[in-house]
Structure formats: C-alpha cells, structure tokens
Amino acid sequence: MKKLLLLNLFFLAIFSNAQIGINTSTPVNTLDVNGDLNVRKEIRIGASSATKGTAGAKGTIFHNNASLNVNDWKNVKVADGMGSMSLFSMNSTFDKIGVGFTGNNGAISPYPENMDITTNWSVLTGTVTTFSVTNTTNKVTFAFQTTAQKTVNANTTNANASMSFACGIFVDDKLKAVRTDVLLGADGTNKIFNLNATLTNIEIKNGYTVKVACTKRNLNGGTIGIGRAVNTEFLNADMSQSALTTSVLQPF
Amino acid sequence: MKNILFILFSTIGLSLSAQVGIATPTPKAMLDVNGNINFRGKLIVRNAADGKLLEGGDDQLLVSQGAGLAPTWKSLRIPDYEANKFYLIYNNSFSDRVGTTFTSSEEPTIASRSASFTKNSNISNFSQFKKIPGLSQTFNVYSTESKTYFQFETVIQANFANVGTTDTSIDYACGIFVDDKLVNLRQGNLKAVNSTNPFLTHNQIGLAQNLTKGAHSVSVACSRLKSYNVPAGITLGVGTNVSDNIDSFISQSSFKVDVYEVPQVFNAITN
Numbered sequence: 001m002k003k004l005l006l007l008n009l010f011f012l013a014i015f016s017n018a019q020i021g022i023n024t025s026t027p028v029n030t031l032d033v034n035g036d037l038n039v040r041k042e043i044r045i046g047a048s049s050a051t052k053g054t055a056g057a058k059g060t061i062f063h064n065n066a067s068l069n070v071n072d073w074k075n076v077k078v079a080d081g082m083g084s085m086s087l088f089s090m091n092s093t094f095d096k097i098g099v100g101f102t103g104n105n106g107a108i109s110p111y112p113e114n115m116d117i118t119t120n121w122s123v124l125t126g127t128v129t130t131f132s133v134t135n136t137t138n139k140v141t142f143a144f145q146t147t148a149q150k151t152v153n154a155n156t157t158n159a160n161a162s163m164s165f166a167c168g169i170f171v172d173d174k175l176k177a178v179r180t181d182v183l184l185g186a187d188g189t190n191k192i193f194n195l196n197a198t199l200t201n202i203e204i205k206n207g208y209t210v211k212v213a214c215t216k217r218n219l220n221g222g223t224i225g226i227g228r229a230v231n232t233e234f235l236n237a238d239m240s241q242s243a244l245t246t247s248v249l250q251p252f
Numbered sequence: 253m254k255n256i257l258f259i260l261f262s263t264i265g266l267s268l269s270a271q272v273g274i275a276t277p278t279p280k281a282m283l284d285v286n287g288n289i290n291f292r293g294k295l296i297v298r299n300a301a302d303g304k305l306l307e308g309g310d311d312q313l314l315v316s317q318g319a320g321l322a323p324t325w326k327s328l329r330i331p332d333y334e335a336n337k338f339y340l341i342y343n344n345s346f347s348d349r350v351g352t353t354f355t356s357s358e359e360p361t362i363a364s365r366s367a368s369f370t371k372n373s374n375i376s377n378f379s380q381f382k383k384i385p386g387l388s389q390t391f392n393v394y395s396t397e398s399k400t401y402f403q404f405e406t407v408i409q410a411n412f413a414n415v416g417t418t419d420t421s422i423d424y425a426c427g428i429f430v431d432d433k434l435v436n437l438r439q440g441n442l443k444a445v446n447s448t449n450p451f452l453t454h455n456q457i458g459l460a461q462n463l464t465k466g467a468h469s470v471s472v473a474c475s476r477l478k479s480y481n482v483p484a485g486i487t488l489g490v491g492t493n494v495s496d497n498i499d500s501f502i503s504q505s506s507f508k509v510d511v512y513e514v515p516q517v518f519n520a521i522t523n
Contacts, residue, residue: 022272022282022283023270023282028305029293029296029305030293033282033283034282035271035281035282035283036281036282036283037281037282037283037284037285038279038280038281038283038284038285039285039288039289040284040285040286040287041285041286041287041288041289042288042289043288043289043291044288044289044290044291045290045291045295046291046292047290047291047292048292052290053290053291053292055288059520059522061313061314061522062295062313062314063311063312063313063314064294064307064308064309064310064311064312064313064314064325065310065311066309066310066311067310069293069294070291070292070293070294071291071294071295074313076313076328076330076520076521076522077333077518077519077520077521078330078518078519078520078521079333079339079341079394079395079513079515079517079518079519080394080395080515080516080517080518080519081341081342081392081393081394081395081511081513081515082330082341084342084392085342085343085344086340086341086342086343087340087343088329108497110496110497110498110499110501110502111501111502112501113501139344139345141345141506141508143403158446161446162445162446162447164447166502177501177504178501178502179407179453179502180451180498180502181453182445182447182450184445193453194405194453194455195405195453196403196405196455196506196508197347197504197506198345198346198347198506198507198508199347200346200347218447247343247345249343249344249345252329
C-alpha cells in the first residue's frame with residue numbers, strides 16, 4: 001500500500017474534494033496529519049489555484065489574522081529599550097464596602113513583615129485579586145488609596161480626640177507592606193490614606209493572592225470607617241471608595 | 253490508476269497509518285514533504301491540554317512547544333507601534349528601609365527657598381540635603397522624545413512629645429534629582445499633636461522631559477529645613493522611624509520610575 005501510494009503521489013497530482021487523513025480515518029480538515037510534519041523547504045501561505053503562496057520575508061513570523069481566511073507573515077519589531085524591565089501585568093481593583101471599627105482600642109505595636117493575617121484585620125473585599133510572577137527578576141508594586149473617616153469620640157473628655165488605624169497589603173495572607181495613620185478632628189473628619197510599596201524578586205508563582213486589610217489602633221471611643229462613610233454628611237460611598245493597583249514588572 | 257485513487261479519496265477519504273513521503277521514498281515524519289508546501293487555507297493545530305483544534309485567535313503567532321507536541325498559537329505581548337505616540341518603555345520600582353535622619357543642627361541656612369530650589373540646580377547647591385541610600389538608581393532612556401515619571405512615597409516622623417496648641421513643627425523638603433540635577437521638589441510640615449511621635453506619609457510625583465539618550469542616575473534627597481518651637485533633641489526621620497511606635501518596615505520608602513518614549517529605534521524580536 002505504501003509503495004503504491006508513494007508511486008502515485010510521486011508521479012501524479014491528486015485532485016480531490018475529499019478530506020485526507022494521514023494516520024487517521026476521520027480527517028476533520030482538508031488535510032489532517034495525525035502526527036508530525038517534516039518540511040524540507042519553505043512554507044507558502046495565501047496560495048490559490050492561480051498563484052503560489054508567499055514564503056514571507058526573512059525574519060517574519062507565521063501569524064493568524066482573524067479577518068483573513070489565510071494565515072499571513074508578520075513583521076514584528078520592538079522598540080529599543082523594551083524588555084529591560086517592563087510592565088508584565090497590571091490590574092486595578094476597587095472597593096466601595098470598606099471596613100469599620102468601633103469598641104475597644106486595638107494594639108498599637110508595629111506589625112512584623114510576613115505576619116499572618118489575623119481576625120484583628122478586616123479585609124477590603126473588593127480589593128482582593130491575584131497576580132503571577134514568571135521571572136526570577138521581578139518587581140511587584142502596589143498603589144493603594146482610600147479615605148478614612150472618624151466620628152465623635154464618645155468616652156473621652158475631648159470629643160475631637162485622635163483615632164488611628166493601619167492598612168496593610170497581604171500577599172498570600174502574609175503582610176508585605178503597611179502604613180499607619182491618625183485622624184484628628186471633629187465628627188466626620190476624613191483624610192486620604194496612601195500606601196505605595198515595592199517588592200523585589202519574589203518567588204515565581206502562578207496565582208498570588210493580594211488583598212488590603214485594615215486594623216484599628218487607638219479609637220478613643222469613636223467609630224472609624226476606612227473606605228466607608230461613617231458620617232454621611234461629609235462622604236458618600238463613591239467618595240470614600242478604595243482602589244488598589246498591582247503591577248508586575250519583569251524583563252522579557 | 254488516477255481514477256482508482258480519485259474514487260478512493262472522494263468516496264471514503266484517504267486513511268493511512270504508515271508514514272507518508274511526498275517526493276521522498278524514505279519519510280522521516282508522519283508526513284514528510286521533500287519540497288515546499290502551499291497553504292490556501294489556515295493552519296490548524298491541536299492543543300495538547302484539551303485536544304481541541306485551534307485556528308488561533310486574532311493576531312496570534314505560531315510558537316514551538318518542543319519535540320512531540322504540536323506548536324501552539326500565542327499572543328505577542330508587544331504593542332503595534334504607531335508613529336508619534338508615547339509607549340511605556342522602561343519601568344522600575346525601588347524600595348528602601350534605611351532612610352535618613354536629621355538632628356536640629358542639620359538645618360541649612362536658606363535666605364529664599366524659591367530662589368534656592370530651582371530646577372536643574374546641582375545637588376551640591378543643596379546644603380544639608382541627604383540622599384535616601386536605596387533610592388539612588390540608574391535608568392535608561394532610548395529615545396530623544398521621552399517623559400520620565402517619578403513617584404516617591406515615604407514616611408516622615410519626629411520624636412515630638414505631645415504638645416497642645418503651640419505650633420511645634422518642622423518644615424522639610426524632598427527633591428528628586430536626575431544626574432544630580434533637581435527635577436522636582438516638594439516641601440512639607442510635620443506638626444506636633446496631642447499624641448507623641450507623630451508621623452505622616454509624604455507623596456511626591458515628578459516629571460522630566462526629553463532626557464538625553466543613554467543611562468541616567470536618579471536619587472531622592474531630603475532635608476530638614478526649619479524648626480518652629482521645637483525643643484532640643486528632636487530628631488526628624490525620613491523613610492525611617494525615630495521612635496518605636498512604628499518601625500522601618502512601616503516607614504519604608506517606595507520609588508517608581510516610568511519612562512514613556514516615542515520609539516525611534518526598532519529591533520527585531522528574533523535572533
């Protein structure tokens with residue numbers, strides 16, 4: 001059989017409208033090769049019954065354009081300087097729910113790096129997202145902004161006493177960056193809280209989880225809202241919302 | 253003979269389990285073409301993960317998956333460049349936990365801040381400015397038409413005692429320097445309040461345009477400018493803690509450098 005076909009393929013052109021399968025009895029395209037393909041000369045694409053296809057200029061790449069019914073050759077160039085350290089992925093998440101704290105004062109000691117998240121921390125649920133790192137040389141940057149607002153301080157003689165809090169960035173539930181801040185003033189006082197941080201050369205991993213969580217420090221008897229309005233005379237949910245941008249930088 | 257084959261192909265399709273050679277009696281692959289191939293339609297490859305036959309999405313390229321696997325369609329993570337448009341070419345970010353501190357004797361004497369802190373002035377003209385060690389870095393510019401964006405954040409702290417209504421505060425400034433020349437400076441004021449060891453987060457964004465092509469150094473230097481009603485022995489920390497109510501992990505600095513360019517030189521992506 002092989003000899004017979006060889007003979008025929010060698011001497012004759014095959015005219016057929018049927019589908020041909022190599023190593024398959026159920027071809028699903030015009031030529032279906034169930035195995036590897038050796039090509040000893042150029043591949044030409046965009047051929048017709050009248051013309052040969054094009055072999056592409058040297059250096060061009062086999063490319064698919066969904067609006068063409070044939071493949072084409074694409075000349076791909078990159079700007080000088082690209083690839084040294086470039087944006088690999090970027091994502092922004094936001095949260096309008098926020099977190100609120102009231103009751104007793106929280107702990108005011110600093111927070112150790114890589115600390116596991118505890119129940120003292122409340123997650124800004126909308127900020128939770130994932131990112132991946134695929135190169136041992138990498139930078140991961142976080143830019144977080146929210147609004148914090150206080151109410152009146154109930155149990156002190158000074159109704160305008162300070163209230164403090166901390167917000168941190170947790171990667172796989174371990175603390176990677178944190179800043180603390182203090183609100184001073186009358187009921188409804190609010191301020192912008194910023195946290196920008198850079199991690200360097202973290203381990204390669206598909207699917208890190210990142211989230212922002214906040215905790216109370218000194219409340220002095222009041223209520224504090226982070227990413228949430230606790231006195232709606234001055235703030236609404238859009239004004240108090242939180243945003244987290246995560247960027248992964250890598251060479252390629 | 254041709255008739256027989258034609259009938260065979262058109263009625264039942266051609267099915268072979270042996271290797272097939274085109275213009276070769278000794279095929280070395282399932283289909284071995286000793287010559288060129290003409291495609292009139294699209295090349296479709298099998299995805300090893302789910303067995304699906306893929307024509308490829310728009311603008312995807314055929315990428316080898318190594319021996320034994322079909323090549324696969326992949327998207328290229330490189331933009332199509334349009335003329336006269338800016339693209340993000342270089343992008344890096346740095347952090348520092350060392351910071352720098354200032355005693356009361358480390359304040360410069362400046363007659364006029366507006367006259368002293370001028371753009372492009374050399375850092376040697378900025379007396380009592382100290383660099384934040386980990387933020388002295390280099391970056392590259394590859395086009396004569398560029399914009400460089402700097403974003404700096406740090407924590408400023410002083411070991412003030414709690415103070416009532418008196419204005420007890422310290423003026424400070426941080427400057428971003430490229431090749432030791434000022435591109436951006438912002439001042440701030442840290443005020444003593446009714447809790448001890450206050451601190452604030454300092455944010456700063458700077459821009460430089462059309463830097464020369466090649467390597468540049470960048471650094472951030474800060475200074476304690478002036479104290480108001482500050483008792484002796486008060487230290488100002490920039491990017492570091494001066495009291496243990498916070499620590500150097502909390503007070504660390506972050507510094508982002510983005511270079512946007514109109515690309516002028518292009519390189520092939522393959523070699």
